[in-house]
Amino acid sequence: MADKPRSIFEDVGTTEKQVATPGAIDRGGQGARGAIRAWLFVLFGLVAVMIVVGGLTRLTDSGLSITEWKPVTGALPPMSAEAWDLEFEKYKQIPEYTEQNIGMTMEEFKVIYWWEWGHRQLGRVIGLVWAIGFAYFAIRRQIPTGWTQKLLFIGALGGLQGAIGWWMVSSGLKPGMLDVASYRLAIHLGLAFVIFGFIAWYIMQLSRREADLLQARRSGDAKMWSMSTGLMHFAFLQILLGALVAGIDAGRAYPDWPLMAGGFFPPEPFGLTPVWRNFFEDAGLVQFMHRMAGYLLFIYAVVVWRMASKSANTSIRFSFNLVLAMMFLQMVIGIVTVMYYAPWNIAIVHQIGAIVLWVLILRARFMSRYPIPEKIAGAA
Structure with missing residues (x-):
């Protein structure tokens, strides 16, 4: 019989043959199972906060305050008055300032800057938590059978989300644009909910033994x-x-x-x-x-x-x-x-x-x- 089309939260990287193997997920030990679930809970909370902070960044019109994408060096905010002046001058070159916020003071600029910096910084923290957690369980060979692909998939979506975030911001830096393109914002938020959904789904799967899930199904x-x-x-x-x-x-x-x-x-x-x-x-x-x-x-x-x-x-x-x-x-x-x-x-x-x-x-x-x-x- 032909396979049915998969929905966005079907199991990733799993086949029916693997599902039919009782106890496969428990081979890494109950400790790894509980620890991985706890780690995913941390990611779950961080992504939820990320969505909220992203929403506040949009509602406060702060999303275009940082006009460059520096995944590594951008982790540090301006550390001197000269550095703040430089960032403010960059902001003054984009349409949001020249057509909407002209006359903004440095203190007002700092408010929207910190919102956007915090949003980006939280994204870096999420990526770091994922990378450290995955490396820890992989090195210790505690990832249950069939779960390596799932956990890697979350990390890949997180990396894609960072790139889409900049793709979204870059649309608001173009002539005539006072905000980011709405369809790019929708894609950015939509992917955040997809990532959040996969993490939630995996937590629910790990909340019960594989044998219990097979029986319940x-x-x-x-x-x-x-x-x-x-x-x-x-x-x-x-x-x-x-x-x-x-x-x-x-x-x-x-x-x-x-x-x-x-x-x-x-x-x-x-x-x-x-x-x-x-x-x-x-x-x-x-x-x-x-x-x-x-x-x-x-x-x-x-x-x-x-x-x-x-x-x-x-x-x-x-x-x-x-x-x-x-x-x-x-x-x-x-x-x-x-x-x-x-x-x-x-x-x-x-x-x-x-x-x-x-x-x-x-x-x-x-x-x-x-x-x-x-x-x-x-x-x-």
């Missing part, structure tokens, strides 16, 4: 696995649309709800030429897409929750209860964000809500594939 709910996979992809699309909103400050364009400027559609949603630009650069249309996708996502989440409520397994029902509750809360926060003209303190809560919802959806999907066994009496 036999009683997995194929229908809920399929529907939760669809929910995961739909939520990911909504995250990308949210990034487009943030990229052009579209959240501040129409602060009324449920209408937009008194109507269902925003006025003149296709005023830019060529037409495709409107889907990335027209604030009204971008916010409209984010709103409509949010409504549809919530409706689909209710449908998935209704199906999950019929499951005989408590872990499946409870995991989807959490998803629906967080989905509703996230929708409310999104509405409040728009109605209050997207202030940074509410907008960042909305982004944190997306992080929490993403993890809960992945957890519900995991429980659909690997439900926690329970006695018949408990299920009843």
Whole structure:
């Protein structure tokens, strides 16, 4: 029978033959298993903080304050008044300063500089934590069978993310650009959530013995696995649309709800030429897409929750209860964000809500594939 298409969080570097080998993951010892999971938990926390700091960097318009990409020497901030003057002079050459922030003082520049420097520095810390951890377990031969490729994959995605980050920033340094290109911001944020998702998935896999996972998979709910996979992809699309909103400050364009400027559609949603630009650069249309996708996502989440409520397994029902509750809360926060003209303190809560919802959806999907066994009496 032909293999089904893989979704973005299918096991990487694993074959069915390997899965059918009981206890393979435990050959490195229980200590390595627990230690690797702890190491991944550290990465999990760091990437979550990275997403939040990245969001704050965007909300404070700090992302273009450092105009060069120096992966190694850039780890050191300006150490003298002359060095600060040099960095400020470089910033004064880009459109964001000449057309938007002209007259900015050195103290104001330092504020946005530290945000961007902190964001980049945190990326370096994450890369260092990954490299040290992987080298430690590899040298000690404590990486379980089948997991070397997975752990290397996380590192490769992290390196790619750094390159995409600069690709994004470079777009905002071009003539006529006051911010980074919104589609590049969406790719940057989207990849961050992909990395975060893989780490979360691997932590969940390591939380139970391989033999237990094999046993649990036999009683997995194929229908809920399929529907939760669809929910995961739909939520990911909504995250990308949210990034487009943030990229052009579209959240501040129409602060009324449920209408937009008194109507269902925003006025003149296709005023830019060529037409495709409107889907990335027209604030009204971008916010409209984010709103409509949010409504549809919530409706689909209710449908998935209704199906999950019929499951005989408590872990499946409870995991989807959490998803629906967080989905509703996230929708409310999104509405409040728009109605209050997207202030940074509410907008960042909305982004944190997306992080929490993403993890809960992945957890519900995991429980659909690997439900926690329970006695018949408990299920009843």
